[in-house]
Each structure stands twice: as C-alpha cells, then as structure tokens.
Amino acid sequence: MLNSFLLILFISTVFVQNLKVISIIFLIVFVLNVVLNKNLIINLKKLKVLVYIYMVTFIIQIISHQNGEVLFKVFNIYVTKNGVVYFLVTFLRIINLMMISWLAKDTGFLMNKLGRYRQVIENVIRLIPEVFVLFKRRLKFKSFLRYILREIKLKDN
Structure with a gap:
C-alpha cells in the first residue's frame, strides 16, 4: 500500500x-x-x-x-x-x-521487490567471462542460453 x-x-x-x-x-x-x-x-x-x-x-x-x-x-x-x-x-x-x-x-521497498533477484543477478555477472569462452566454442544461441541457465541453477543450489 x-x-x-x-x-x-x-x-x-x-x-x-x-x-x-x-x-x-x-x-x-x-x-x-x-x-x-x-x-x-x-x-x-x-x-x-x-x-x-x-x-x-x-x-x-x-x-x-x-x-x-x-x-x-x-x-x-x-x-x-x-x-x-x-x-x-x-x-x-x-x-x-x-x-x-x-x-x-x-x-526498503526497492530491495524487497528486487531482493529475490539479487542472487540471480550476481550469478549472471559472475558468468560474464564465460560468454567469451562460449563464443570461442561457437555454440548456437539456444545451446548458449541452456548453458548459462544451467550454470545459474547450479550456483543457486
């Protein structure tokens, strides 16, 4: 409210x-x-x-x-x-x-709204160097997204 x-x-x-x-x-x-x-x-x-x-x-x-x-x-x-x-x-x-x-x-309403995504955002930032490695491997975009999402899921657990 x-x-x-x-x-x-x-x-x-x-x-x-x-x-x-x-x-x-x-x-x-x-x-x-x-x-x-x-x-x-x-x-x-x-x-x-x-x-x-x-x-x-x-x-x-x-x-x-x-x-x-x-x-x-x-x-x-x-x-x-x-x-x-x-x-x-x-x-x-x-x-x-x-x-x-x-x-x-x-x-703290901004942090309450964005707080649940904080860990995901930190994981994505941590995975930015991985993007360059994936470009070298020449993965398709679909495979690239799957890899990133799998890594985020593994980091959260």
Whole structure:
C-alpha cells in the first residue's frame, strides 16, 4: 500500500505545477518521514549543505524570471511574483523528491521487490567471462542460453 502511495506522490511531484498541490504533497511526505523514517535526523544533517547550494541556485532562478507582478526591487533587479512562485515550486519539488527517496530507501521497498533477484543477478555477472569462452566454442544461441541457465541453477543450489 505504501509503495503505490509513494509512486503516486512521486508522479504528482514530478508533473504538477501548482504551488498549493506541491505544498500539500510536501506536508504529506514530511509527516510520512517523521512517522516512518528512522534515519530522518541523519538524513536532515546530510541535507544541510545541499540546502545552501539549492538556495543560491534558486535565488538565481528568481532573478532570471523578470516577468509578472513586481514585488520589490533590489538595485536593478526586480523580484517578481512569478519568480517567487517558480522558486517555491522548484524548491519544494526537489525537497519532496529527496524525502520520497528517503522513504523508499528506509522502507526498503526497492530491495524487497528486487531482493529475490539479487542472487540471480550476481550469478549472471559472475558468468560474464564465460560468454567469451562460449563464443570461442561457437555454440548456437539456444545451446548458449541452456548453458548459462544451467550454470545459474547450479550456483543457486
């Protein structure tokens, strides 16, 4: 249930442009992180440095959007309502994506879905040098696949 909800939050975060909707998604993801994420404090400490970088980048974005209703003027730079809204939407979107990734990592739903294939993937990677030997033997594709699958089966047991 949480996995599909996280997917819906992710898709809506990526595609929605409305500031109110992005803010609601931010609140939902923040509450989910507070309740479910055991490593929230550690993740927030790691985020501290990135927030400064994002703030500088987004301030540049505010300055670059010069069309719309002017809120105030600093030197020869106009800070507009459209620029501030664009800044907030982009900033909240990035923070939402990071918090969704924390939830996905902490709940382990990616590893739960892919965990059962981990051993098979490791065996296939280990058998990559065998591919060159099989090409030297000039096996047919069907025989080649049978050999690889037999080796994977033997490694699993």
